Amino acid sequence: MGLRSTDETPVTVLSGSLGAGKTTLLNHLLRNAGDRSIAVLVNDMGELNVDAELVSERSELSVADGTVAELSNGCICCELRDDLETAVVRLARERDFDHLVVEPSGISDPAPVARLFTGGSPAAARYRVESVVAVVDARLFADTFDSDGTPSKTVAEGGEEGTRPISDLLVEQVEFADAVVLNKCDLVTEEERERVAGVVRTLRPGADIIPATYAEVDVEGLLGVQRFDPQSAAEAAGWRQMLNAAERGDTESAEGAEGGHEAEHGHDGHEHDGHEHGHGDRAGHSHPQAAYGVDSFTYRRRRPFHPGRIAALLSDLPESVIRSKGAMWVAGREETQLTYGQAGPSAYVEGSGRWIASLPDFEQDAYRRNRSDLGFEWDDEWGDRRTGLVFIGREMDEEELVAALDDCLLTDGEMDADWGDFESENPFPDEPGERTALSEPTPEE
Numbered sequence: 302m303g304l305r306s307t308d309e310t311p312v313t314v315l316s317g318s319l320g321a322g323k324t325t326l327l328n329h330l331l332r333n334a335g336d337r338s339i340a341v342l343v344n345d346m347g348e349l350n351v352d353a354e355l356v357s358e359r360s361e362l363s364v365a366d367g368t369v370a371e372l373s374n375g376c377i378c379c380e381l382r383d384d385l386e387t388a389v390v391r392l393a394r395e396r397d398f399d400h401l402v403v404e405p406s407g408i409s410d411p412a413p414v415a416r417l418f419t420g421g422s423p424a425a426a427r428y429r430v431e432s433v434v435a436v437v438d439a440r441l442f443a444d445t446f447d448s449d450g451t452p453s454k455t456v457a458e459g460g461e462e463g464t465r466p467i468s469d470l471l472v473e474q475v476e477f478a479d480a481v482v483l484n485k486c487d488l489v490t491e492e493e494r495e496r497v498a499g500v501v502r503t504l505r506p507g508a509d510i511i512p513a514t515y516a517e518v519d520v521e522g523l524l525g526v527q528r529f530d531p532q533s534a535a536e537a538a539g540w541r542q543m544l545n546a547a548e549r550g551d552t553e554s555a556e557g558a559e560g561g562h563e564a565e566h567g568h569d570g571h572e573h574d575g576h577e578h579g580h581g582d583r584a585g586h587s588h589p590q591a592a593y594g595v596d597s598f599t600y601r602r603r604r605p606f607h608p609g610r611i612a613a614l615l616s617d618l619p620e621s622v623i624r625s626k627g628a629m630w631v632a633g634r635e636e637t638q639l640t641y642g643q644a645g646p647s648a649y650v651e652g653s654g655r656w657i658a659s660l661p662d663f664e665q666d667a668y669r670r671n672r673s674d675l676g677f678e679w680d681d682e683w684g685d686r687r688t689g690l691v692f693i694g695r696e697m698d699e700e701e702l703v704a705a706l707d708d709c710l711l712t713d714g715e716m717d718a719d720w721g722d723f724e725s726e727n728p729f730p731d732e733p734g735e736r737t738a739l740s741e742p743t744p745e746e
């Protein structure tokens with residue numbers, strides 16, 4: 302059960318897509334708070350979000366027992382970060398309460414909000430994040446990721462960077478959550494519920510899954526448990542754990558450590574792990590990849606992709622792939638490490654930084670000296686340039702997908718030829734921070 306330190310007020314960061322049931326949950330928490338006094342902080346995105354009003358309108362108790370503070374004019378994660386910090390510090394000073402629930406707008410990434418309460422900030426001195434809770438609309442989730450071939454819902458929500466497909470948000474909120482309230486269970490069959498839970502478990506191993514209808518959860522079970530760990534939060538997503546475990550396996554076996562995972566070094570510099578079940582060493586994090594037909598595998602190679610071929614493949618993945626993500630090395634982009642991400646019908650590639658091996662020698666040396674434990678093997682010829690992707694899906698044809706990916710690698714002939722064309726005819730970003738959409742869901746009529 303929960304670890305309680307004495308003078309820091311526990312904080313629950315609540316996320317969830319529009320209409321998932323966050324307000325319903327807040328009201329349930331306020332009504333059933335028992336002896337606990339709960340303060341609620343919501344941000345108002347103008348027409349999108351009127352939570353403070355709803356909370357106080359719908360629940361008499363929220364005014365008496367809870368404190369509802371409202372922020373306006375933007376999104377908590379960006380412009381309002383400072384305001385949020387000021388607000389929570391002021392709340393702590395002016396009001397007496399046992400628990401703070403922060404609800405950033407339905408479209409925001411909970412990660413920066415959680416970070417606000419960690420580190421050396423004034424907010425961190427008064428609060429500790431207890432849990433990051435994602436409220437998931439089980440019906441919407443099933444329709445988006447698990448529709449058995451029927452067209453998926455592709456509603457787009459306005460995000461801080463414009464319009465982002467809902468599938469991205471659903472997945473990222475789950476991947477960062479310590480507890481997932483699987484709401485609207487009255488709108489799914491038992492089988493659908495189990496399937497959605499299976500996907501959630503694979504996206505975020507170790508998160509508590511709390512099925513609910515009208516967000517009627519056990520308040521003590523949701524608010525009374527310390528789940529958030531700032532050390533491991535950034536690494537908690539299933540895809541990240543699987544990739545880390547695979548790379549750790551390489552370095553361990555390179556060092557001759559016992560129990561290290563032996564990567565198969567295929568011909569042509571290929572490495573393939575087959576099913577990498579990534580048993581990490583973090584306590585309590587299991588990897589039930591095969592649960593409810595959800596499966597996953599890692600794909601790692603130290604040979605670049607052909608830009609045109611890989612772009613074509615990744616923009617038209619089989620529907621069985623629910624989530625795929627990782628780093629890519631693409632010919633013609635020898636300086637830029639590319640991060641690829643796909644959730645349901647949306648896929649993108651982003652320039653995420655420079656390959657260390659493309660930096661001037663002295664910088665490379667400094668980088669490698671400072672990080673003696675790079676977490677992966679340095680290749681004599683290519684340095685850190687490599688591809689490491691994780692595929693999570695249901696009944697994926699792994700063999701076929703791996704073969705299709707391999708067909709996108711440069712052939713021996715292409716490896717020896719001039720790579721000049723790859724630079725000019727290349728759909729991928731060549732600067733860190735740039736983003737290219739590979740496939741976008743079409744908004745529903």
Ligand SMILES: Nc1nc2c(ncn2[C@@H]2O[C@H](COP(=O)(O)OP(=O)(O)OP(=O)(O)O)[C@@H](O)[C@H]2O)c(=O)[nH]1
Nearest residue numbers: 318319320321322323324325407484485514515516
């Ligand atoms: N059938 C069903 N409806 C639900 C359930 N939970 C909430 N709702 C309804 O879904 C709608 C949206 O719920 P809210 O709690 O307002 O959702 P929200 O996440 O706060 O929505 P936004 O603030 O607009 O993002 C409301 O009409 C709720 O009554 C549930 O478990 N089952």
